[in-house]
Amino acid sequence: MAGFLKDFFKPKRPSTSNEAATQAAAKEPPKERVEPDPDAVRNATTTGELEELAIHGVTAGQRREAIDRIDDIESLGRIARALKGRDKGAFQAARQKLRHFQETEEKARQRQAEIERVIADTEAHSRTQDTKLYQARMDALASRWEAVRTDASEDQAGRFHAVMTTSRQRAESLVREEAEVTRLQHQRDEQQATIDTLEATLTQLRAGYPEEGASLSSLDAMTKTQITRWEQATTDLEPDEKLAATYHERISEIQHYQNALAEWQKHEEALNLALANDDEAALQELVTWINWPTNFPGPPPLVQAERRVATPRAMPESKSKQTDQDGDNKASQAREEELRTTLDQLEATLEQHQLKPSRQHFRHAQKLQDQLPGRQARQHQARITRLGRQLQELRDWLGFAARPKLETLCEQMEYLADQPMEPETKAEHIRELQHNWHDLGGTPDQELWQRFKEATDRAYEPCHEYFAEKNRLKSANLAKREHIVEQLQEFVDNLDWSSCDYKAVDRIQRTARREWSDAKPVDFRANRPLQKQFDRLIKTLNAGLDQERERNEALKQDIVARAEAFIDHEPLREATEGAKALQKEWEAIGITHHSEDRKLWKAFRAACDRIFARLSEEREAEQQSRNAAAEEADRLIRQLEALSPESVDDGEIRGIQEAFSALELPRDRVNALRDRFHKALDHLDSRRQEVIRSQRYEQWLDALNAHEKDEAVPPGSFGALAESPETMTQETEVADQGRALCIRVEIATGAATPPEDQAQRMALQVNRLNEGIKGDQSAESQWDEIEGLLATWCELDPNGGIEARHYERLREALKHWFYQSTH
Incomplete structure (x- = not known):
């Protein structure tokens, strides 16, 4: 086979005719080469034109360019088939683009399938009978929808949101149902807890009469509390008959005990007196009046009195039998009375043509008659027979009158048989129609009954599989x-x-x-x-x-x-x-x-x-003490704030400080109160400084005015002693000394100096630094320096060459100092 394939694909020598054709072709001139149109792809407007260029384009680049502009999958498939084996690069480009579109289309299809699955799962969830983790599964469906929401159509989004709305409403309904179940369970627990409390109280009361005596107020409070508790626990939930009977029995016992205890406490003194006087008649009356319950230990004096008058604790046997007989007679009388009431109700419902309650009353009356003794039962037989015939007549009459309604029920059942519906819901509708049929009393017409039965069987047929699954x-x-x-x-x-x-x-x-x-x-x-x-x-x-x-x-x-x-x-x-x-x-x-x-x-x-x-009370007392301290601190702060800076005494301030320091303030307010106190103290000190500053300013101005007028300077104008003008200014002439003192006052107060004295000011500032006086000195040292300079000024001879402008410069410097310090 390999040799055959080799010979099969071996090049063959051209025949004579082929050689001639080849030579003739060689002699023909070459065809003219067609130049490609560079704008052919750009000018193409349809997919067909681009497909033609992609397959038959002159150059590989032109074919690739045409393929890049094509977005139609079928066209790309045809191009790939046409270029296979001709242009590998263009073929791969077409195949790659075709594969990309196919993958995109497949992803889109999968996304659409997932959207439909989410919608279907949500619809199934909205109808499911399995309500466990209903909200969690609904949240999971919402998360799945959120992942595909952007690819959903408006119709799909509308379907999902409609079903999700139904699910949310159902979830809310389930939450409400669960809350209702929880509330009812809580009421059941409260009912049982009430019984437990009453039984525990009875057990404690039966254990023995306390030496210090029973507390009527505590027992009364407990009884009222448990009665209220029981009423609240049975407001919306009817208690079990046995539980209700137990409650009434226990509460009756406790109330009997409570009443006897109240009577005992009321007649205790009288009973003790009767015991002391051995007055049996009084003892008998008091014991009977108190009526202490037999199964509870009583107060020792009462027990002693009962023994003395021989109060019976139990009825004699004959009396007990008589009581049982009386009880049977009372029970028979009660049943006979109930029978009469039932027959009256039967007559009323028969007159109103109410078949169902009439049936119920008739059956109940028969049951009550069977429970009566023979003579009493026979007394009512005639009336029961008469009412039974009336009941049969009503049943026959209603059967005739109900035929249109029965036919309507047949139609409804036939309609129900053709409706697609959940099996549980459908079965419930079937049962409802059957109940309605039976409530109407049925019909002797077998044809109508067979019609209803066949429709019922056909309607129930789809439910068989569901209930079979339920059986599985x-x-x-x-x-x-x-x-x-x-x-x-x-x-x-x-x-x-x-x-x-x-x-x-x-x-x-x-x-x-x-x-x-x-x-x-x-x-x-x-x-x-x-x-x-x-x-x-x-x-x-x-x-x-x-x-x-x-x-x-x-x-x-x-x-x-x-x-x-x-x-x-x-x-x-x-x-x-x-x-x-x-x-x-x-x-x-x-x-x-x-x-x-x-x-x-x-x-x-x-x-x-x-x-x-106790701990809370102790802490509360401490807190009250601290609160009182806080109020006192607030009062001291307000007192400090109200002090007048002009007349306040340092001793008074120290007294307030000592009183504040002695207070034990609450931890949560101590910092705030201390801050307020120190701020008030600082504010008072600041105001006092302002008063002193203002007083000094006025004294200094008065001293300058007096000196300028060559009058005696008021005593006490300066707190500092004057120095020798020659020593302070290093000048010998009064005019030069005055000018130097003006400059030094301007330096001390920070006021401006005229331009002609700037050089001397610089020199004086250097000397001042050498003397150790810095610009950031304290207010007190600044005041002392100014006072010393002014006191020295007042030592100068006002007529020795000092001019009025020098006084004006001093006043301006002091004015600058005063308002700068104030503001």
Whole structure:
């Protein structure tokens, strides 16, 4: 085969005719080469023109350029097929672009498929009967939609949002239902808690009469509280009959005890007097009046009085039998009275042509008649027979009158059979129509009945598969329960109670009960033996857990006793630290019975609350003291702010400072109050300085005016002593000394110096620095320097060459100093 292929593809020598043709062609002149049009691709306006250039373009570049401008997948496919084997580069470009468009189209198709899946899943979610994690699954669907939202059409977006709105409304409804269930469960818990409190109170009352006497006010407060609690817990939730009976029985016992206790406290003194006087008649009357309940220990004087008058605690046997007989007669009379009432109601409903309630009343009347003795039952037989015939006549008449309604029900069932609907909803509608049929009493017309039955069977046919699946779910749940029982049995068989983790065992039994409850629905009959086995295993576990709970309850009772011992313990710090330690002990204790733990916790919490209430009272007293200190501090601050800077005394200020320093201020306000106090103090000092500054300024001006007039300078004008003008100015002439002193005052006050004296000012400033006087001196030293200069000035002879402009320069310098210092 290889040799054959080699010979097959071996070049053949041209024949004579071929050689001639080749020579002739060689002699022909070459064809003229066609130059490509550089604007051909740019000028092409249609896909067909671009496809033609891509396939038959003169140059490879022209073909590639045409391919780059084509966006049609079919056209790219034709171009790739045409260029295969002719232009590898253009072929690869067409294939690559075609693959890119195909991938983009596939991604778009997948995105659209995902959008439709999200919408379908959302629609299924809005109709699902499985409401577990409903909100979480709805949020997950919303997240999936958010990922594909930008690629969805308006129609798809509208469908999604419509279904999501339905789901949100359903989610809100589920939340409301769950809240309602929680609220009702809370009311059930409150009902049971009320019973527990009453029973605990009765147990305590039966334990013995307290030595210090029972507290009527506490018992009355407890009774009113529990009555209010029961009324609130039964406002919207009707209690179980047995639970309600228990409540009324317990509250009656407590109220009887409470009434007897009130009477005892009212007649205690009279009874003690009757005992002292051995007055049996008075004792008999008082014992009867108090009417102490027989199953509760009473006050010792009352017990003594009962013994003395031999008050019977139990009825004689004959009286008991008579009471039983009287009770039977009363029961028969009550049933007979109820029978009469029922027959009256039957007559009323028959007159109103109400078939369903008439049937109910008739059946109830028959049941009551059967419960009566023979003679009493026969007295009502004639009336019951007459009303029974009327009932049959009403049934026949309504059967005729109800035929149009029955035909309407047939039509509704036939319409329902043709409607696509969820199986549960459809089955519910079917049951509703069937109930309506039965409420109308049916019909003896077999043809009409057969029509209704056939429509019912046809309507129910799509539900068969659903309920078959539901039956399969029941079987799966039954298998789950069998597995739970097997695991639980194995766990119980291998459990070592002496070394087990009781909390883990409690979690296991709780988990088993939860998983058992979750595995539903199940077939009731098939589940019955499993339920018995499961209950037995749970009972076995709870028996062992109850022993541990009782041990732990004893530990908690001991903690409660120790906590109550800390209530009045001193010092208080030890009591609070002890209470905190007991709280940690409490947390470390294992499982307990819920109801008992709640009672112990209330007692423990009450003791701790009283301990920490003492701490709170102590802290509150300290806080009140600090608040009073804060108010006093505020008063001192306001007093400081109100002081007059002209007349304030240093001793008064020191007294306020000492009083403020002695205060123990609250921590949260100490910094603010101290800041206010120091600011007020600084402000007062600043105002006093302003007064002093103003006084000095006026004194200095008065001294200058007097000196200028060659009058005596007022005494006390300067606080500093004057120096020799020659020494201070290093000048001998009065005029030169005056000019030098003017410059030095201008330097000291920071005022301006005339231009002609600038050179001398510079020299004086250098000397001033050499003397150690800096520009940033304190206000006091500045004042002292100015006063010294002015005092020296007043030593000059005003007629020795000093001019009026020198005085004006001094006044301007002092004015500059005064207003600069003030502002």
